[in-house]
Amino acid sequence: MNPTIPITDAAFALCMALLLLAPLAIAGVALINTGLGRCRSAAQGLLGNLAIVAVTAIAFALVGATWIGGAGHVIQLAGKPWNWLGTGPFLLGGLSAAQPHAQLALLFEFLAVALAALIPWGSGADRLRLTAGCALAAVLAATVFPMLAHWVWGGGWLSQLGVNFSLGAGFLDGGGAATVQVLGGVSALAVVWIAGPRKGKFPKEGLSTALPGHNAVYVLFGCLLALVGWLAWNVAGALLWLHAPLSALPVTAINTLLSAAGALVATFAVTRFRFGKPDASLCANGWLAGLVASSACAGIVTPGESLFVGIVAGIATPLLVELLELALSIDDPSGAITVHAVGGLWGLLAAGIFAAQSGQLVAQLVGIATLLGLVLPLVYLLFWLLNRVVPFRVDADGERIGMDLHELGGGAYPEFVIHRDESYR
Amino acid sequence: MKFAGLLVMPAGFFLSIAALVLFADPAPRAAFVLCGLGVECLGLAVAVRGHMEARGEGQR
Numbered sequence: 001m002n003p004t005i006p007i008t009d010a011a012f013a014l015c016m017a018l019l020l021l022a023p024l025a026i027a028g029v030a031l032i033n034t035g036l037g038r039c040r041s042a043a044q045g046l047l048g049n050l051a052i053v054a055v056t057a058i059a060f061a062l063v064g065a066t067w068i069g070g071a072g073h074v075i076q077l078a079g080k081p082w083n084w085l086g087t088g089p090f091l092l093g094g095l096s097a098a099q100p101h102a103q104l105a106l107l108f109e110f111l112a113v114a115l116a117a118l119i120p121w122g123s124g125a126d127r128l129r130l131t132a133g134c135a136l137a138a139v140l141a142a143t144v145f146p147m148l149a150h151w152v153w154g155g156g157w158l159s160q161l162g163v164n165f166s167l168g169a170g171f172l173d174g175g176g177a178a179t180v181q182v183l184g185g186v187s188a189l190a191v192v193w194i195a196g197p198r199k200g201k202f203p204k205e206g207l208s209t210a211l212p213g214h215n216a217v218y219v220l221f222g223c224l225l226a227l228v229g230w231l232a233w234n235v236a237g238a239l240l241w242l243h244a245p246l247s248a249l250p251v252t253a254i255n256t257l258l259s260a261a262g263a264l265v266a267t268f269a270v271t272r273f274r275f276g277k278p279d280a281s282l283c284a285n286g287w288l289a290g291l292v293a294s295s296a297c298a299g300i301v302t303p304g305e306s307l308f309v310g311i312v313a314g315i316a317t318p319l320l321v322e323l324l325e326l327a328l329s330i331d332d333p334s335g336a337i338t339v340h341a342v343g344g345l346w347g348l349l350a351a352g353i354f355a356a357q358s359g360q361l362v363a364q365l366v367g368i369a370t371l372l373g374l375v376l377p378l379v380y381l382l383f384w385l386l387n388r389v390v391p392f393r394v395d396a397d398g399e400r401i402g403m404d405l406h407e408l409g410g411g412a413y414p415e416f417v418i419h420r421d422e423s424y425r
Numbered sequence: 426m427k428f429a430g431l432l433v434m435p436a437g438f439f440l441s442i443a444a445l446v447l448f449a450d451p452a453p454r455a456a457f458v459l460c461g462l463g464v465e466c467l468g469l470a471v472a473v474r475g476h477m478e479a480r481g482e483g484q485r
Contacts (some may be wrong), residue, residue, distance in 0.1 A: 078446040165445050193427070193476050329477050359451065365458045366441055373438025373465040377431045 007101045011239055011246060015104050018236040022111050025229025026053060028222040029115060032288065033122030035218030036281060036334045040402025041126045042214060042412035048121050048130055052137040053114045059141035060113050066090050067146040068109060069102065069154045080164045082157045086150040105153065105240055111233075112180045113145045119184025120191040122334030124392065126198050126211075127399055128191065130407050132392040139382050140187060148375060149179045153241050158370065161363045168360030171367035172351055174242040174252075175234040175295030177344040178371055185341020186376040188332065190383045195392040197331030199399050208325055211333070216280045223287045230291040231256050238299035248299070255298040256291065259310035263290025266314025274318070282318045285335040289313040289343035296347030301354040309350045313343050345371070427475025433468030437461045 007015070030049035037045045070087035089095075095103065117137035121128065151158040152173050162170035173179060202208050213219060231253050238244040238252045267286025271279040290310040297309055320338040324330040330337065345368055352364030383392075393399075398406035405411060444457030 080446075161445075167445075193472075328473055330473075362451070362455050362458055365455070365462060366445065369438050369441035369458065369461050369465060372469065373434045373436075373441070373461070376469075377434050380431055 007099075007104070007239075012100045012104065014246070014249075015236050015239050016107075018232040018239075019104065019107050019111065021232035022108075022229050022236060024225045025233055026111065026115050026118065028224070028226030028229055029118050029122070029288075031218045031222030031225065032284060033118065033125060033334050035215040035222060036122065036213035037125035038211065038402070039214035039413060039416070040404055040411060042404065043410070044130060044403035044407050045121075045125055046412075047408070048128075048133045049118055051130065051134050052117050052121055055134045055137045056114045056117045056141040057110060059138040060110060060146070061092055063142040064113065064146035065092055065106065065109070068150050069105070072150065072155060081160070083155060083160060084151070084157060085147060086154050086156075101240070104236075108236060108240055109149055109153070112149070112176050113141045115176075116140060116145055116180045116184040116187070119181075119334075119336045119340050120187040123188035123332045123336045124191045124195050125333040126403060127195055127393050129390075129392065129394050130403075132387075132390050135386055135390045136187070136191065136383060136392075139386055140183070140379075143382065144375065144379055145179065145183060148183060151370070152179050152367070158363075158367055161366060162357075162359070166359055167363035167366070168352075168355060168357035169363075171363050172242065172300060172355070172360070173296055173348065173367070174237040174244075174299040175230075176237060177292065177296030177347045177351075178367055181292045181295055181340045181344035182348070182371045183375060183379075185337055185339070185344060186371065187379050187383070188334075188336040189330075189341065189376070190380040191392065192330055192332055192337070193380070194383055194387050197329065198333070199396065201331045202329050208329070208331075213281050213333070216284075219281055219284045223284050226288060226291060227257070227260060230260070230294065234294060234298040237295070242299045244299055251303065252299045254303055255301060255306035256294045258303050258307045259294035259298065259313070260287050260290035262307040262310030263287055263293070263314030263317070266311045267318055268314075270315055270318050279318070281335075282321060285321060285339050286314040286317045289317040289339045292340055292343035293347035293350065296344065297351035297354065300351045305350070305354045309347060312350075313346055316342065316346070426478060427472050430468045430470070430472030430475055433471060434465045437464030437466075437468060440464055 034042055034045045066088050067086045072083040073085045074081045074083045117140045121133045150156040158171040160170055161167040200209055234256045235249050235252050264287040267283050268278045271282050290313050293309050293313040317338055321335050348364050348368055352361035441458045441461030444454050448454040
């Protein structure tokens with residue numbers, strides 16, 4: 001179980017209600033993932049999102065939840081305690097008798113791990129096998145997520161940086177920017193590197209081929225759903241992890257909205273300037289990047305600062321999506337690496353820049369160093385090993401006919417005429 | 426090359442952790458943590474480059 005902190009009845013009821021709305025963020029990301037993929041992989045994509053939520057819940061209950069809370073394994077280094085792994089009860093034992101705060105924290109973590117595992121699925125769209133998506137979700141839910149969540153939320157060494165090294169209030173991550181968004185983003189990078197680009201994406205000669213998402217309506221409606229989920233997520237996170245008073249929660253919600261709004265307007269302006277017309281999928285990515293950045297800092301910064309954070313995220317998103325595709329040959333259909341990894345890192349950094357406590361910026365930098373220097377290589381290693389057992393990528397024939405027909409035996413839109421694929425050169 | 430880059434990244438992480446243990450003064454501690462992040466970025470750049478080269482070889 002997580003550390004027990006007294007929580008009032010009103011705060012408990014509010015937090016519980018918010019956590020029942022938080023799955024809308026999962027629904028939003030699932031719709032965005034599906035809409036940004038191709039029509040011949042739509043049913044497999046959405047079924048994959050559903051399967052991943054199911055697999056992560058089971059893997060987290062069976063294994064992950066054991067490592068996330070409790071007193072934890074502590075090693076002494078340079079005279080300081082380093083709490084590196086939780087020691088919770090096996091198979092959620094004693095959950096009903098646990099303190100209300102610990103129960104809510106566990107529910108939050110169940111939802112968080114599902115969202116984290118959805119992010120790489122979107123990046124591997126159109127070539128990642130369903131079994132591979134479920135396997136990598138299980139690995140994340142059973143190993144990396146609980147370890148990282150224990151460090152950040154469960155009284156682990158990152159959360160204790162303030163106590164042990166006088167670094168502000170320790171590493172702060174109220175809405176899961178590190179444990180969910182950056183973890184999901186670096187997992188997406190690992191998946192894209194291991195699975196490789198979609199066939200025809202990077203031809204031998206010339207520029208990369210544009211493979212636009214098949215349904216902008218799914219994508220944009222997913223953004224609206226994500227807003228509701230993110231509002232619930234950030235406010236519940238502020239209550240649970242930042243121990244914010246009830247009076248501070250409206251500002252957290254306003255900051256979330258302002259960050260997303262600033263990001264959308266900035267992306268709209270950048271794409272309008274660069275391409276002559278605003279780009280719907282990049283605007284959706286910008287909106288989501290603003291939400292992601294707000295996960296780290298909505299409970300910490302002022303509304304003006306939150307707007308600034310969103311605008312920076314919104315300017316950076318379309319430029320980075322282009323850089324990754326054109327300059328670095330990274331085929332990321334959902335833009336998850338930019339949106340979730342870079343957006344989350346920017347939010348974590350901004351939380352340090354704008355925080356009132358001295359030393360908070362260094363605490364945030366240490367957290368960022370952990371995510372880049374430890375979590376990314378660890379996830380890559382685990383996925384590389386997993387790929388040897390459960391191959392990530394579908395065979396060439398499966399990719400040619402589409403994931404729906406290959407894996408499910410039927411398409412998502414059986415009455416539509418699918419045009420000849422022009423991308424194979 | 427891609428694995429070399431990924432191996433360099435944990436070195437940057439341990440530099441950042443060493444900063445916490447070795448320095449009590451905020452300024453050198455922050456500078457050392459930033460150096461650790463710099464090493465990580467270097468490792469990331471090498472890993473990205475390695476994956477681009479691997480892809481080029483695969484296409485030939």
